[in-house]
Amino acid sequence: MAPALKRSYQFVVDNFLKLLLIPTALAISNKYEEIMHLCNSMHFTSLHLLCASFLIIYALTLLLVSRPRPVYLVDYALFKPPRSYRVSFAGFMEHARMGRLFSEPKSVHFMMKILERSGLGEETCLPPALHYIPPTLTMAMAREEAELVIFSAMDSLFSKTGIKPKQIDILVLNCSLFSPTPSLTASVINKYKIRSNIKSFNLSGMGCSAGLISVDLARDLLQRHHNSYAVVISTEILTPNSYLGKERAMLLPNCLFRMGAAAVLLSNRSSDRRRAKYRLSHVVRTHKGADDKSYGCVSQEEDDEGNVGIKLNIDLMAVAGEALKSNITAIGPLVLPASEQLLFALSLIGRKLFNPKWKAYVPDFKEAFEHFCIHAGGRAVIDELQKNLRLTNEQVEASRMTLHRFGNTSSSSLWYELSYIESKGRMKKGDRVWQIAFGSGFKCNSAVWKCNRTIKPPAEGAWADCIDKYPVHIPEVVKL
Numbered sequence: 134m135a136p137a138l139k140r141s142y143q144f145v146v147d148n149f150l151k152l153l154l155i156p157t158a159l160a161i162s163n164k165y166e167e168i169m170h171l172c173n174s175m176h177f178t179s180l181h182l183l184c185a186s187f188l189i190i191y192a193l194t195l196l197l198v199s200r201p202r203p204v205y206l207v208d209y210a211l212f213k214p215p216r217s218y219r220v221s222f223a224g225f226m227e228h229a230r231m232g233r234l235f236s237e238p239k240s241v242h243f244m245m246k247i248l249e250r251s252g253l254g255e256e257t258c259l260p261p262a263l264h265y266i267p268p269t270l271t272m273a274m275a276r277e278e279a280e281l282v283i284f285s286a287m288d289s290l291f292s293k294t295g296i297k298p299k300q301i302d303i304l305v306l307n308c309s310l311f312s313p314t315p316s317l318t319a320s321v322i323n324k325y326k327i328r329s330n331i332k333s334f335n336l337s338g339m340g341c342s343a344g345l346i347s348v349d350l351a352r353d354l355l356q357r358h359h360n361s362y363a364v365v366i367s368t369e370i371l372t373p374n375s376y377l378g379k380e381r382a383m384l385l386p387n388c389l390f391r392m393g394a395a396a397v398l399l400s401n402r403s404s405d406r407r408r409a410k411y412r413l414s415h416v417v418r419t420h421k422g423a424d425d426k427s428y429g430c431v432s433q434e435e436d437d438e439g440n441v442g443i444k445l446n447i448d449l450m451a452v453a454g455e456a457l458k459s460n461i462t463a464i465g466p467l468v469l470p471a472s473e474q475l476l477f478a479l480s481l482i483g484r485k486l487f488n489p490k491w492k493a494y495v496p497d498f499k500e501a502f503e504h505f506c507i508h509a510g511g512r513a514v515i516d517e518l519q520k521n522l523r524l525t526n527e528q529v530e531a532s533r534m535t536l537h538r539f540g541n542t543s544s545s546s547l548w549y550e551l552s553y554i555e556s557k558g559r560m561k562k563g564d565r566v567w568q569i570a571f572g573s574g575f576k577c578n579s580a581v582w583k584c585n586r587t588i589k590p591p592a593e594g595a596w597a598d599c600i601d602k603y604p605v606h607i608p609e610v611v612k613l
Contacts, residue, residue, distance in 0.1 A: 260370075271373075366394065369390065407586075431444070450514075
């Protein structure tokens with residue numbers, strides 16, 4: 134469809150109801166005297182008017198009480214690793230060669246090839262336990278990493294928002310692979326002496342899309358509890374989950390996952406409407422776990438030598454593609470303009486009635502969103518979504534640069550991407566943001582936010598010292 138013709142089509146379809154008002158208004162104006170005569174002939178009494186007023190007031194009250202409470206994102210904070218935790222390519226490979234657990238030459242060569250094509254930069258960070266030779270994968274070191282990333286993000290959140298720990302009503306924390314006792318939520322409550330009637334939840338085993346699951350849970354709780362604050366913490370603890378074997382499908386996460394954490398403050402208080410950055414519009418969750426292939430494509434298991442790691446099956450991208458299709462089919466009617474929905478519906482009808490081989494119409498989500506935050510799970514994930522959703526390089530820039538600067542930080546990566554967009558000064562009032570993430574199980578989850586106010590680039594934060602360097606060119610292969 135030619136651009137000019139498509140714009141005309143979009144204008145007519147998207148504004149159909151408004152355009153329909155013109156002939157309707159003309160018809161009413163022509164029949165004005167007849168309508169007034171009809172009203173006068175009905176002889177309404179005071180009782181009729183009183184009953185009508187009561188019904189109108191009752192209906193409006195019921196509507197106001199039953200409608201969902203708005204959920205605002207007041208602000209969020211990110212963990213920024215110290216430079217001493219930086220792991221360059223050369224340092225990573227040197228540790229792999231020197232460590233007795235990675236001494237298998239084929240394994241070292243395989244990890245080098247993955248790093249060369251990973252899209253990661255030289256500034257990504259690993260926790261202290263993984264800097265030792267051999268790595269110190271103890272419970273104590275894992276706890277130390279968890280407290281470092283979570284408490285740092287929380288301290289920054291309290292500083293940015295001005296709220297006190299005792300003001301928190303709901304606490305949701307997600308960490309997939311590290312689930313100690315007492316729980317990580319308990320450690321947060323203990324650290325900040327949060328009051329005893331806090332509603333706390335600790336989510337584990339839910340993969341990289343768990344951050345949006347946490348947002349969805351917090352939203353549901355905020356619908357029930359009026360005038361409340363909810364804090365969502367998303368992280369992944371790497372110390373106990375580094376794979377020390379030789380299985381190639383399990384070595385890949387070693388090359389991609391890096392330190393990260395995000396703490397997000399949500400509110401349903403009307404007093405926060407003006408200061409909040411965003412308003413939550415939609416959360417759409419798709420779970421494909423009923424399918425055996427989807428269920429087993431990402432799993433934590435032991436190899437033949439008893440080493441535990443995360444195994445990524447070869448059909449991961451195909452499974453992710455199917456989950457994405459299901460998710461966008463669900464979210465499309467909620468966000469797409471009528472013109473795109475009509476084209477999509479006609480495409481489906483044509484495939485059903487005429488020719489199943491017709492190419493399905495992919496809705497233009499650029500008409501629904503100004504910004505895209507695609508989970509920085511790896512270069513292949515970003516490439517595939519850019520292709521399927523027909524996005525420009527600028528629209529996936531936040532995801533690629535987050536992968537380059539911070540690596541795959543699991544469920545917190547979406548917030549590093551959002552911070553990148555803000556740090557570039559691109560977030561304007563009224564802009565719509567689509568966050569989309571994938572997780573084991575297999576899941577594809579989406580969240581849609583609407584910007585409440587134009588956001589100035591922050592003076593401090595995870596990107597403050599390097600945002601001027603980005604975007605950078607990321608070659609297909611970095612020779613090590």
